[in-house]
Amino acid sequence: MKLSSEQINQKLKDAGLRVTPQRHAILEAVYTLGNHPSAEQVIDYIRVNHPGIATGTVYNVLDVLVDSRLVKRVKTDKDAMRYDAIMNRHHHIYCAETDRIEDYFDEELDDLLQSYFRKKNLQNFKIEDIILQIKGNFNDNSE
Amino acid sequence: MKLSSEQINQKLKDAGLRVTPQRHAILEAVYTLGNHPSAEQVIDYIRVNHPGIATGTVYNVLDVLVDSRLVKRVKTDKDAMRYDAIMNRHHHIYCAETDRIEDYFDEELDDLLQSYFRKKNLQNFKIEDIILQIKGNFNDNSE
DNA sequence: TTCTTATATAGGAATCATTCTTATCTAAGA
DNA sequence: TCTTAGATAAGAATGATTCCTATATAAGAA
Ligand SMILES: [Mn+2]
Ligand SMILES: [Mn+2]
Ligand SMILES: [Zn+2]
Ligand SMILES: [Zn+2]
Numbered sequence: 001m002k003l004s005s006e007q008i009n010q011k012l013k014d015a016g017l018r019v020t021p022q023r024h025a026i027l028e029a030v031y032t033l034g035n036h037p038s039a040e041q042v043i044d045y046i047r048v049n050h051p052g053i054a055t056g057t058v059y060n061v062l063d064v065l066v067d068s069r070l071v072k073r074v075k076t077d078k079d080a081m082r083y084d085a086i087m088n089r090h091h092h093i094y095c096a097e098t099d100r101i102e103d104y105f106d107e108e109l110d111d112l113l114q115s116y117f118r119k120k121n122l123q124n125f126k127i128e129d130i131i132l133q134i135k136g137n138f139n140d141n142s143e
Numbered sequence: 144m145k146l147s148s149e150q151i152n153q154k155l156k157d158a159g160l161r162v163t164p165q166r167h168a169i170l171e172a173v174y175t176l177g178n179h180p181s182a183e184q185v186i187d188y189i190r191v192n193h194p195g196i197a198t199g200t201v202y203n204v205l206d207v208l209v210d211s212r213l214v215k216r217v218k219t220d221k222d223a224m225r226y227d228a229i230m231n232r233h234h235h236i237y238c239a240e241t242d243r244i245e246d247y248f249d250e251e252l253d254d255l256l257q258s259y260f261r262k263k264n265l266q267n268f269k270i271e272d273i274i275l276q277i278k279g280n281f282n283d284n285s286e
Numbered sequence: 287t288t289c290t291t292a293t294a295t296a297g298g299a300a301t302c303a304t305t306c307t308t309a310t311c312t313a314a315g316a
Numbered sequence: 317t318c319t320t321a322g323a324t325a326a327g328a329a330t331g332a333t334t335c336c337t338a339t340a341t342a343a344g345a346a
Contacts, residue, residue: 018312019211055304074220077217078301096271106263133274139267161343197295198297202332202333
């Protein structure tokens with residue numbers, strides 16, 4: 001997913017955030033890297049053009065972006081956090097053997113789940129969001 | 144879920160593992176604590192009756208138990224790992240505000256998902272497992 | 287039962303991701 | 317242009333986890 005510089009600024013503004021070069025670079029990195037980068041991958045990416053951005057700033061900004069709903073955290077059973085700039089409803093396919101996490105979009109499935117849980121009407125909690133963790137193995141080796 | 148001492152030993156043996164007091168205590172802790180304890184909760188629990196077990200041993204043993212499929216890791220968007228002794232297929236309800244993670248069992252849903260993905264027949268990967276992350280808020284305050 | 291040894295553990299140092307602290311800087315409204 | 321609330325740099329600190337290695341032990345063999 002490629003966004004123009006202006007689109008990135010606009011997203012920051014719309015979220016009520018001050019536009020700084022650091023925030024711009026980091027949000028752009030999460031968009032450009034795709035496939036759920038770790039903070040370290042973001043750091044390596046931005047350092048090329050912005051060698052001065054501090055490590056702590058990357059973590060701070062990622063938190064701010066998550067709080068502002070410009071980015072999501074992706075749940076993992078590894079130590080390092082992963083981030084996702086795709087805010088549209090989608091699910092995640094976890095490779096059983098590597099750290100690869102692929103997106104899975106399926107509106108038909110989302111409708112199915114929604115109507116299933118509406119019918120089920122769980123009593124003691126209100127569902128905000130449902131994400132499938134699909135664990136498996138890729139046949140090919142592509143990204 | 145309460146298991147007898149013999150049942151725990153048997154599980155370790157069946158997995159081809161040497162039965163040690165450390166492994167016994169740690170596996171028992173994960174069963175007894177329930178609700179997806181962290182390593183730290185396991186440590187606090189076993190220290191009461193086994194003050195000598197080293198912290199590193201708890202992490203080692205938890206890894207061994209995961210490799211031997213006696214315990215699962217639970218995906219989280221927090222730093223600390225969580226563990227689960229319930230190996231039957233089930234889903235997880237994540238509280239949006241706290242670290243509470245509840246189990247959700249639903250065979251009807253599992254069948255629905257299975258037939259949905261059988262029909263869908265995804266081309267480039269083989270599904271091993273599907274777990275729902277249900278995020279929401281609990282109405283009550285119970286465990 | 288004792289012996290043997292491959293494997294497991296204790297204890298503590300080390301690592302790594304992340305957070306914290308504080309002096310300095312700057313985005314953006316007045 | 318001025319002002320200042322809020323953001324960042326730099327590096328120390330923290331917390332979860334891993335690593336190292338000398339010692340201990342489970343469990344099969346004798
Ligand atoms: Mn940590
Ligand atoms: Mn960590
Ligand atoms: Zn995604
Ligand atoms: Zn569970």
